[in-house]
Structures are given as C-alpha cells and as structure tokens.
Amino acid sequence: MKRPLRYLVPLVVFGVLVVFLGRGLFLNPQEVPSPLIGKPAPEFTLPRLHNAAAQFSSRDLRGQVWLLNVWASWCVACRQEHPLLVELSRQGIVPIYGLNYKDHREDAIRWLQELGDPYVASAYDVDGKVGFDYGVYGVPETYVIDKQGIIRYKQIGPITPDALQNRILPLVRELQAS
Amino acid sequence: MFLPLLISLWALPWLPAGALAGEAEPLVADPVIEARMAALSKELRCLVCQGQAIAESDSDFAKDVRKVMRTLMEQGRSDQEIMDFLVQRYGDFILFRPPVKGTTALLWVGPFLLLLIAAAILVRTLQRRRQVAAAEALSPEEVRRAEALLAGKDGSIDGNSSSGEPGRGHTRHTDEGDKV
Numbered sequence: 001m002k003r004p005l006r007y008l009v010p011l012v013v014f015g016v017l018v019v020f021l022g023r024g025l026f027l028n029p030q031e032v033p034s035p036l037i038g039k040p041a042p043e044f045t046l047p048r049l050h051n052a053a054a055q056f057s058s059r060d061l062r063g064q065v066w067l068l069n070v071w072a073s074w075c076v077a078c079r080q081e082h083p084l085l086v087e088l089s090r091q092g093i094v095p096i097y098g099l100n101y102k103d104h105r106e107d108a109i110r111w112l113q114e115l116g117d118p119y120v121a122s123a124y125d126v127d128g129k130v131g132f133d134y135g136v137y138g139v140p141e142t143y144v145i146d147k148q149g150i151i152r153y154k155q156i157g158p159i160t161p162d163a164l165q166n167r168i169l170p171l172v173r174e175l176q177a178s
Numbered sequence: 179m180f181l182p183l184l185i186s187l188w189a190l191p192w193l194p195a196g197a198l199a200g201e202a203e204p205l206v207a208d209p210v211i212e213a214r215m216a217a218l219s220k221e222l223r224c225l226v227c228q229g230q231a232i233a234e235s236d237s238d239f240a241k242d243v244r245k246v247m248r249t250l251m252e253q254g255r256s257d258q259e260i261m262d263f264l265v266q267r268y269g270d271f272i273l274f275r276p277p278v279k280g281t282t283a284l285l286w287v288g289p290f291l292l293l294l295i296a297a298a299i300l301v302r303t304l305q306r307r308r309q310v311a312a313a314e315a316l317s318p319e320e321v322r323r324a325e326a327l328l329a330g331k332d333g334s335i336d337g338n339s340s341s342g343e344p345g346r347g348h349t350r351h352t353d354e355g356d357k358v
Contacts, residue, residue, distance in 0.1 A: 029228060
C-alpha cells in the first residue's frame, strides 16, 4: 500500500462508522419487525363488541382483503389515528375490522359513539389472548390481511397519513387486484 | 430521629420485586414451575421496555408474557416449546441471546473475525519491523567507526580531536581531492 493511501484508512473506517451510527440514529427501536408477516393470520373466534351473543370469526373474512385494527378506549394514540380510520371507512376502499383489546365493553362502545365507528365489526378481546397471538405489544396496531388470510403488513403504533397513502393503500390495491 | 427512615431507605432495594409490584402470587405455588419461571424469564426481553428482561419488568406486556409462560408450564410444555411459542409471535428479538442462523451469523462470527484481522495486522507489522531492523544493521566498517568514536580516538569530530591539530581530517580530505 502506498504511503498517502495508508493515512486514509482511519478516515475511511471513521466514515463507515458514521454512516452506520447515523442510520441507527433514525431507526425507531420501539418498532420490532413482526415475524408474522407472510404467515397466516392466527384464526380466532370472539364475541362481538356490540352484541356479546354474536360471534366474530376471522375465517368468515376469507376471500377479501381486510384491515385488522387493534384498539382500546384507554389507548391515547388510538384517538390520534381514529379520524383517519373513519375517513378510510367512508371511502369504502377496504373493510376495517376492529380488535377491541383489553377494554371494558361499555367504555369501548361509548368511545365509538363519541368518535365515530369505522369498523364493520369489532371483536371483543377482553383478556388480550387473541392480541397475544398476533404479537401485539403496543396499541394501536394494524394488520393488512390478504384474500388467503396471510398477514402482509403490520403497522405498529398509530397509522400516519404517510403510511396510509404510501404503504397501506398501495398494498391493499395490489392485493385486491391479485 | 432519622435512623428509622435511613434504615427503611436502605432496605427498600432489598425488598422482593413482588412486594412493590403488587402482582398477585399464584395461590398454589409450584416450586418447580416458579424456579423455571425465574430462569426462563431472565432470558426474555420485554419488548416495550427493551433493556429489561421479562423477569424484571413491571409492564403490562411483561405481566402478560409471564402469565402465558406460567399457563404453558402448567400444561407441561418444555422451556424450548415456550420459547418457540413466544418467538413465533414476537420474533427473535424477544430472546436476549439470538439464535445462530444466516441472518445473525455476522453477529456471532464478527468479533472473532475482527480479532483475526487484528492478529494478522500485528504479525505483519512485527515481521516488517524485523526486516527494517535487519536492513539497518551496521556494516563492519561502521561498527569499527562507532567503536573508535566510543573510545574517543577518532579525530574527525572537533570535540574529540587533539587541540594541536584542529581540522586534521578536513585537511586530509582536501589532499585526496587534489589527487583526483
């Protein structure tokens, strides 16, 4: 190695480190990639939120693309994404189903009455068992599930307008076309 | 007056975690299951608190995981089955010790690779230094001059030359120059 080049080695090593650390600085450590993406969505049957006697079964949704939104009335960030969901349901692009997670039934129903109900139906997961099967660790979380019942995308935390326009909706259209 | 307060402050960190967490102890504690719980929950990361283990955390997430673990143990599942069950839902990230596989190979081999590279550089540097030292060894002529200098016999350095003939070596040099 020629002499002048040799003195550049530490600079290059430093540069590589800066790139790696700089990238790490802008990653969100709270966002843990889900191992469920590309895998079949865990099947579940739960009582419905509005009607405890009626069942909600994920199997009934085969053959269509749908969103599963995990929410709770105690969840502050759910309030933040809620107007987006209401707007999305009004557009009728894709059905949204709710998984009401570790909530009180009356609180949840009142919450929907106040803020609007974007869900075709909500399942009532009082002890969080179904949420656990879906790897839920922070509410809200939203799953895009395809016609074969495979999870194709998971949004951890509230849906942002950016995530909706650039990731979720394009994916939904693609899945609906296939 | 302050002594009781001091004692209680000192004792605070030593209280069992459950005493502060207010978590309900199981009604019938099975010592085998409790021991397994204690060991296994130290190996698992609390996803919402990241730096903490499931064993240490008081978050709802950690409580849920402990509850599920206990249920599975009561059903007679092995530690490995329970870990697989959790990894299936939350990914390898829930394990403090990631498994060895394609995507984690660099993580496991990396430090040893760096050590190997460092050792190679060290060996090369030492070899090169030995070569340089050999190249710089004195010739017999130089050794003789150095010995003469040390003995104080050479007159070519002013300080060592006799006071009567300053610059003798210099004169001789010009003589030789004339001959050529």
